[in-house]
Amino acid sequence: MSEKLLYTKEHEWVLVKGNIVRIGISDYAQNELGDIVFVDLPSVGDWVEEGEGFCALESVKAVSDVYAPVSGKVVAVNEELEDSPELINESPLDKGWIVEIEVEGTPQVGDLMSEQEYAEYLKGV
Amino acid sequence: MTLRADVPLIFERSTPGRRGYRLPELDVPETPLEELIPQEYLRTEPPALPEVSELEVVRHYTQLPRRNHGVDVGFYPLGSCTMKYNPRVHEDLVSLPGLSAIHPYQPEETVQGALELIYNLSEHLAAIAGLAKTSLQPAAGAHGELSGLMVIKAYHNHRGEGHRTEMLVPDSAHGTNPASCAMVGYKVVEVPSNERGGVDVEALKKLVGPNTAGLMLTNPNTLGLFDENICQIAQIVHEAGGLLYYDGANANAIMGVVRPGDTGFDVVHFNLHKTFSTPHGGGGPGAGPIVVSEKLAPFLPGPVVQKDGDQFRLVMPEHSVGRVRSFYGNFLVYAKAYAYILSHGPQGLREVSATAVLNANYVMNKLKDVFELPYERICMHEFVLSGSHLKKYGVRTLDLAKRLSDYGFHAPTVYFPLIVDEAIMIEPTETEAKSTLDEFIEVMRQIAEEAKENPEMLTSAPHNTPVKRVDEARAARHPVLRWKPEASGEQ
Numbered sequence: 001m002s003e004k005l006l007y008t009k010e011h012e013w014v015l016v017k018g019n020i021v022r023i024g025i026s027d028y029a030q031n032e033l034g035d036i037v038f039v040d041l042p043s044v045g046d047w048v049e050e051g052e053g054f055c056a057l058e059s060v061k062a063v064s065d066v067y068a069p070v071s072g073k074v075v076a077v078n079e080e081l082e083d084s085p086e087l088i089n090e091s092p093l094d095k096g097w098i099v100e101i102e103v104e105g106t107p108q109v110g111d112l113m114s115e116q117e118y119a120e121y122l123k124g125v
Numbered sequence: 126m127t128l129r130a131d132v133p134l135i136f137e138r139s140t141p142g143r144r145g146y147r148l149p150e151l152d153v154p155e156t157p158l159e160e161l162i163p164q165e166y167l168r169t170e171p172p173a174l175p176e177v178s179e180l181e182v183v184r185h186y187t188q189l190p191r192r193n194h195g196v197d198v199g200f201y202p203l204g205s206c207t208m209k210y211n212p213r214v215h216e217d218l219v220s221l222p223g224l225s226a227i228h229p230y231q232p233e234e235t236v237q238g239a240l241e242l243i244y245n246l247s248e249h250l251a252a253i254a255g256l257a258k259t260s261l262q263p264a265a266g267a268h269g270e271l272s273g274l275m276v277i278k279a280y281h282n283h284r285g286e287g288h289r290t291e292m293l294v295p296d297s298a299h300g301t302n303p304a305s306c307a308m309v310g311y312k313v314v315e316v317p318s319n320e321r322g323g324v325d326v327e328a329l330k331k332l333v334g335p336n337t338a339g340l341m342l343t344n345p346n347t348l349g350l351f352d353e354n355i356c357q358i359a360q361i362v363h364e365a366g367g368l369l370y371y372d373g374a375n376a377n378a379i380m381g382v383v384r385p386g387d388t389g390f391d392v393v394h395f396n397l398h399k400t401f402s403t404p405h406g407g408g409g410p411g412a413g414p415i416v417v418s419e420k421l422a423p424f425l426p427g428p429v430v431q432k433d434g435d436q437f438r439l440v441m442p443e444h445s446v447g448r449v450r451s452f453y454g455n456f457l458v459y460a461k462a463y464a465y466i467l468s469h470g471p472q473g474l475r476e477v478s479a480t481a482v483l484n485a486n487y488v489m490n491k492l493k494d495v496f497e498l499p500y501e502r503i504c505m506h507e508f509v510l511s512g513s514h515l516k517k518y519g520v521r522t523l524d525l526a527k528r529l530s531d532y533g534f535h536a537p538t539v540y541f542p543l544i545v546d547e548a549i550m551i552e553p554t555e556t557e558a559k560s561t562l563d564e565f566i567e568v569m570r571q572i573a574e575e576a577k578e579n580p581e582m583l584t585s586a587p588h589n590t591p592v593k594r595v596d597e598a599r600a601a602r603h604p605v606l607r608w609k610p611e612a613s614g615e616q
Binding site: 034035036037038058060061062063085086 | 523
């Protein structure tokens with residue numbers, strides 16, 4: 001599935017399915033954060049604004065925000081992360097997904113990077 | 126002697142029937158407990174206390190601290206924490222009955238000496254800050270931040286400017302700064318750093334506005350760098366109607382050299398347990414007094430001590446934000462800080478800061494060829510290196526920190542400030558001899574070599590400590606916060 005993923009400069013990935021956007025963090029991001037010990041998830045029904053932090057990831061090193069690549073309503077959260085935050089480390093692109101956001105209209109993701117572009121971007125980080 | 130990894134808890138050493146002390150024979154008539162205490166408050170089962178002999182207690186509690194690392198055991202270069210040596214004479218002093226045997230409920234006229242001490246310490250701290258009035262009430266640094274922000278908020282509200290709810294905080298700030306803002310209901314506006322590690326002045330100009338309540342700044346900042354633009358920064362914030370808050374965590378760098386009040390700050394907190402050498406860590410207790418300008422003095426937390434003629438009185442400032450601590454704060458901590466200030470005198474405190482800055486620059490210059498130094502400037506009392514070049518050997522800053530324990534050094538602060546990748550923040554303090562600094566430098570250089578040649582030595586460190594590498598993620602995910610008796614089935 002990972003070939004469909006798009007990436008942000010803040011190291012989130014997004015997967016677009018119609019007007020639903022699934023969001024997680026990249027393998028690079030989980031590696032940089034180190035062991036994640038707590039995920040402060042938003043609630044279903046919350047409105048998130050593009051560019052703003054909507055979820056906090058607490059690792060043994062620091063607390064980091066996850067930024068919303070699109071504006072919309074949270075329609076699902078990965079509740080398994082409450083008991084097993086390590087899923088983000090173990091399976092960042094799949095079982096470690098964080099939220100699904102429903103956008104109004106078609107998701108505007110034209111600025112996001114493809115897997116190859118993201119790999120290039122990481123070389124310069 | 127090798128220290129074992131697993132030490133039984135005092136509860137686990139318990140042997141039924143064993144005892145350490147026998148109470149003397151009762152020499153008064155015995156009254157049944159039921160007559161003294163209402164039935165509903167009486168236990169039905171005896172408490173699960175450990176049954177141990179006196180010798181077992183002595184050995185247990187003598188062995189435990191041997192497994193600790195403290196400044197009394199070895200070098201403790203924990204950045205932003207100022208782990209200086211605390212003179213033993215302070216302990217003698219605070220055991221004087223005039224200080225230790227008084228009670229906060231005593232009438233003022235019977236504790237004039239204690240009130241005079243509070244008053245004089247307040248005056249000295251105000252002189253060091255270059256500001257007008259002090260409240261010693263806050264019990265720790267972050268508590269000082271909270272109290273200081275409450276004063277700022279009360280001041281704006283009093284002037285009918287309650288709409289000022291944005292607090293500017295640099296991206297290099299201590300994490301407590303934004304947390305304190307959140308506690309008083311302020312919105313945090315992050316200010317970026319410039320390429321010299323200071324506040325980006327041009328960005329600041331764009332971020333201030335009619336809703337600006339103030340700016341929280343640490344100077345020197347968490348990179349150990351003094352912001353040369355501080356007077357311009359103060360002007361920008363003041364012209365926008367905001368106030369300047371000085372996070373005094375790094376005040377050990379500036380005593381007797383720079384007074385924060387002279388550079389435009391309106392509120393300062395000091396950490397007595399850092400700068401003024403009172404015990405630190407493990408609960409301290411600490412003290413985080415705040416000092417403010419004349420116009421903010423009516424809003425200070427109280428009570429504060431006022432001098433009327435030759436009498437000292439406890440008073441509440443006119444528009445006080447109220448009490449932030451029971452009674453008068455951590456009084457014996459004040460006594461130690463007061464002794465520290467008096468024994469050093471103005472020139473001595475200046476030398477404390479000068480030596481702290483010299484020590485940090487010495488260590489920085491001896492390490493900058495083997496570690497990355499992201500901001501190469503003369504530092505103040507601490508400096509920040511990056512361990513990012515070790516990544517290519519599969520080694521992280523965390524591993525380096527763990528390896529330092531093997532050599533008998535406490536790890537520096539790591540992964541902070543957040544703006545430096547794989548940060549290592551080193552604060553030697555003024556109380557370390559050059560020979561100790563040289564040993565530390567030698568070990569750091571040796572570890573940098575090990576990272577290249579034997580990275581496994583670092584990634585599996587520590588090897589020489591009673592407890593080896595701990596699983597920090599598991600400790601955070603599944604913390605065991607207290608011992609529970611297995612038999613009771615208590616959850």
